[in-house]
Amino acid sequence: MSRPTNLSLGRWFSYRGGTGYLLWALHRATGVGVLLFLALHIVDIFLLGFGPELFNELLFLYKAPWARVGEVFLLFGVTFHALNGLRIIVQDFSPRLWAHQRRLVVLEIVVFVIIFLPAAWIMITAFLGNE
């Protein structure tokens, strides 16, 4: 019988790491989300090869209310993933910045808010205006 490793999904979530652990988890989650959207996008572009009718019929997917809300989540995912990735690259190749992790995270959040909030506002108002 194999020995237990005290490792399960629940234990992953219950480890009390710091800000870096939280951001890493969010980075992974947004990465998977963006990847799923990319897969869907590749499939719909692929269908274009079977003629414009089929492609146009599939567009209902992106016009549905849940898909419009999903676009805001997509924006969140792409923006966060990109900015967090840039922060990690900067920290990885500038070890002297290790002590300034908190400041870099604050900077990341500020830039994220500046990009995400106005864009999300434009998307939501456009969606509600079309209803």
Next chain:
Amino acid sequence: MRVTFKVYRYQPEVREDPYYDSFSFDAEPTDRVLDGLNHIKWHLDGTLALRRSCQHGICGSDALRINGVNRLACKVLIRDVGSKITVEPLMGCEVIKDLVVDMDPFFGHYRAVLPYFMNEEAPPDRERIQSVEEREAFDDTTKCILCAACTTSCPSRWANPGFLGPAAIVQAHRFIFDSRDRGAADRLSILGERSGVWRCRTIYNCTRACPKEIQITKAIGEVKRRIVDDRS
């Protein structure tokens, strides 16, 4: 104060699955978590298995997951973790019995980074001189006691048991940046492989878990930088 210890138990000769036992008793707020575990073993349940040796934060044998985070049981006071204390073995290691885990893979990774002085040059008449600045380059990583608190707090290690882990990289750093050593190229070659430093995602769990307060994420970053600089 009244304390309640919730302790992870795995006794394969008695029960197949792991479970938790609770023990309540009176303790001083200034007692260490290790004192509580000793009290359980000596007075409440002698079958509890745990590792401890020096009991003063030097040998590193009593690293455990205490209230959800890796710490040395002999360095944590009960007043700092509260009256309800959950004690579990280190994550990602095979549990042999209760709080005792198999450390062989951990020490295997440690040995893989050639953690010893390498220099084939003839020794000088008296000693290999090193300036204060040269010593400072690796001063921090000499403090490692190989307790595994860092390596077993690393999500990359949980997902990829083949990842060398923070402790092995810290040990390699100690020699790579030693001006007297000549084995840096060999070590950097090992650390530059898929199971080396590039598995690190700069999460900082290791730095937070280190009982000796080694700046582990910084040390790993310095090794990454060195690999890139040497290649370019």
